[in-house]
Amino acid sequence: MRTLLRxxxxxxxxxxxxxxxxGVGGVATAxxxxxxxxxxxxxxxxxxxxxxxxxxxxxxxxxxxQVQAERLATTSRRALVDLAAxxxxxxxxxxxxxxxxxxxxxxxxxxxxxxxRRLPYGVASDRLGPRMQARLVAVVDAVDAVRPLAGxxxxxxxxxxxxxxxxxxxxxxxxxxxxxxxxxxxxxxxxALERLTGATAELDAAQVIRDRLAQSVDTSTxxxxxxxxxxxxxxxxxxxxxxxxxxxxxxxxxxxAFAEVEAAQKLLxxxxxxxxxxxxxxxxxxxxxxAIAVEEARGALTAAVAAVH
Numbered sequence: 001m002r003t004l005l006r007x008x009x010x011x012x013x014x015x016x017x018x019x020x021x022x023g024v025g026g027v028a029t030a031x032x033x034x035x036x037x038x039x040x041x042x043x044x045x046x047x048x049x050x051x052x053x054x055x056x057x058x059x060x061x062x063x064x065x066q067v068q069a070e071r072l073a074t075t076s077r078r079a080l081v082d083l084a085a086x087x088x089x090x091x092x093x094x095x096x097x098x099x100x101x102x103x104x105x106x107x108x109x110x111x112x113x114x115x116x117r118r119l120p121y122g123v124a125s126d127r128l129g130p131r132m133q134a135r136l137v138a139v140v141d142a143v144d145a146v147r148p149l150a151g152x153x154x155x156x157x158x159x160x161x162x163x164x165x166x167x168x169x170x171x172x173x174x175x176x177x178x179x180x181x182x183x184x185x186x187x188x189x190x191x192a193l194e195r196l197t198g199a200t201a202e203l204d205a206a207q208v209i210r211d212r213l214a215q216s217v218d219t220s221t222x223x224x225x226x227x228x229x230x231x232x233x234x235x236x237x238x239x240x241x242x243x244x245x246x247x248x249x250x251x252x253x254x255x256x257a258f259a260e261v262e263a264a265q266k267l268l269x270x271x272x273x274x275x276x277x278x279x280x281x282x283x284x285x286x287x288x289x290x291a292i293a294v295e296e297a298r299g300a301l302t303a304a305v306a307a308v309h
Contacts, residue, residue: 047120047127054119055135055308058112062142062305065108069146069298072101076156076291083279083287086171088164095157102153109146112139138307145300152297156290162209163287167275169209170225173202177233184236189244196237203230221277228267235260 079094116139121127123136180195203226210219210226239257246254 044127044129044132047125048129048132050120051128051132054115055139058115058139059305059308061108061112061115062139062301062308065105065112065142065146066301066305068101068105068108069149069294069301072098072105072149072153073294073298075101076153076294079156079160080287080291083160083163086164086167086275086279088168091160091164095160098153098157102150105146105149109143113143116140116143135308138304142301142304142308145297145304149294149297152290152293156287156294159287159290162213163279166206166209166222167279169202169206170229170275170278173199173206173229176202177229177236180236180240184240184243187247189240189247192240193237193244196233196240199233200230203233225269225275225278228264228269232261232264232268235264 075094075098079091079098082090082094116136119136123133123140125133128136176195176199180192180199183189183192183195206222207226210222213219235257239254239261242251242253242257245251
């Protein structure tokens, strides 16, 4: 009996010792931090060293991308200014410069993306520490930031071209219509009518562009401009036609046509400020939004590049 009691005590003691040992081991495990790059840098050093050359090359291309994004943002702002000034030649130069920049951005982005894929370890690799993983994520973010730039610039360019074309046609109409009145004042009515045909052609060309934009742009100011100038041109045509038939006598037809010209002339815009409004209306259809999108992409790229360093 004593032997059995002694054996039972020994087993109980052994059990208690084991429980204490397990408990102490659990506390020790809880108190020991999980190895990370701060406490055990050697866990990631070899893998991150293998990434270093490729990441350095990627960083150089990202910095070049940042420069190009800055240039594109500057070019988009300049295009808006030149368009507001109705400087067709300057706008054309801006668009050509932007096209070249967008091509360079695409080349650099493709190169960065390919270099990222060639790295021996990816973003999710457990061989890399959190900081290195964050840098690789920043590279991905940088490429993603510039992907929309081609589309953004395409929308800006696509809106700028019709805007400058419309204003060019309207301005040329005014020049040609004025030349017609000069011919009429000199008594050259056939030449005046020929000039008015050219003026009408300019309005027709502007109308074609207007019809393409009407689904996405407020054309109310443009419509009023075109309609009032058509009314004025038609009145001049009636006047010069009547004068050509009776150049020496003020017939009722001539008097009525002259009154129509005077009435139509009073409805014409007094200056070219309405053209600024027209350009502003067209800008709402894509120019301003596209320029803002370019700025946003540039800002996102700048933040991503800063995170890579």
